[in-house]
Amino acid sequence: MPLHVHASAEAVLHSLAEYFVAQAQHAVADRGRFSVALSGGNSPRKLYELLATTPYREQVAWDQVYFFFGDERNVPPTDPESNYRMAREALLDPLTIADSQVFPVDTALPPAEAAEAYTRTIQAFFAPEEAIFDLVLLGLGDNSHTASLFPHTPVLHETSVGAREVFVEEKKAFRITLTAPLLNQARAVAFLVYGADKAAAVHQVIQGTRNVDEFPAQLIAPAGELHWFLDMAAAAALPPAAS
Numbered sequence: 001m002p003l004h005v006h007a008s009a010e011a012v013l014h015s016l017a018e019y020f021v022a023q024a025q026h027a028v029a030d031r032g033r034f035s036v037a038l039s040g041g042n043s044p045r046k047l048y049e050l051l052a053t054t055p056y057r058e059q060v061a062w063d064q065v066y067f068f069f070g071d072e073r074n075v076p077p078t079d080p081e082s083n084y085r086m087a088r089e090a091l092l093d094p095l096t097i098a099d100s101q102v103f104p105v106d107t108a109l110p111p112a113e114a115a116e117a118y119t120r121t122i123q124a125f126f127a128p129e130e131a132i133f134d135l136v137l138l139g140l141g142d143n144s145h146t147a148s149l150f151p152h153t154p155v156l157h158e159t160s161v162g163a164r165e166v167f168v169e170e171k172k173a174f175r176i177t178l179t180a181p182l183l184n185q186a187r188a189v190a191f192l193v194y195g196a197d198k199a200a201a202v203h204q205v206i207q208g209t210r211n212v213d214e215f216p217a218q219l220i221a222p223a224g225e226l227h228w229f230l231d232m233a234a235a236a237a238l239p240p241a242a243s
């Protein structure tokens, strides 16, 4: 499991941008398209802005890239909390990505229906037997959640491959998340984590005793590659050999 630890958050973002470009180029060369599940929250905004900027924007055949969302908040697409809105502002609009290449969660539906509809959307995009993202981007909360797989929620024990609704008690709100079995079918998963406030969670998820109810990101064990892109502050609690 490669760990890419860099001195600054800026260096981490460039490292992941280079990895994204390489994955996109390989996927387009091999299969004619690149499917990516985007992460939300705050950390990826700068990554998305970077990808939409020279030299990265010139290195990807963006018209062959298909964008999904690893999780979504149960809010309208115009809401400041919306992961879709963030991705649109930072990445999709600056690159003038066509709507036909973007697959948002339909948050106009009740959460359970939105999750069912998103499962169908994913099934329709991929071949029936293989819902496989080329790349899943993930973040990590300071409580060790990833996507919207929050501690002590029933979705952590979901065995189906798809999207599910989850009520997140600490947010007092529903979210829609891809399930761990679906995320784990990816050809590659890349975590982006920076900042000292994430150091304990990084340590618990990578080095701690397995306890997925407490540390949900431990569920992520993809069939393909798993990479962690960390700054030194986020990697601070890892032993030197690991980082």
Ligand SMILES: O=C1O[C@H](COP(=O)(O)O)[C@@H](O)[C@H](O)[C@H]1O
Binding pocket: 039, 040, 041, 042, 043, 044, 070, 071, 072, 073, 083, 138, 139, 140, 141, 142, 145, 146, 147, 148
């Ligand atoms: O709520 C969320 O949080 C995680 C982590 O976000 P970050 O801003 O702390 O990096 C994110 O990966 C997820 O997509 C998002 O909905």
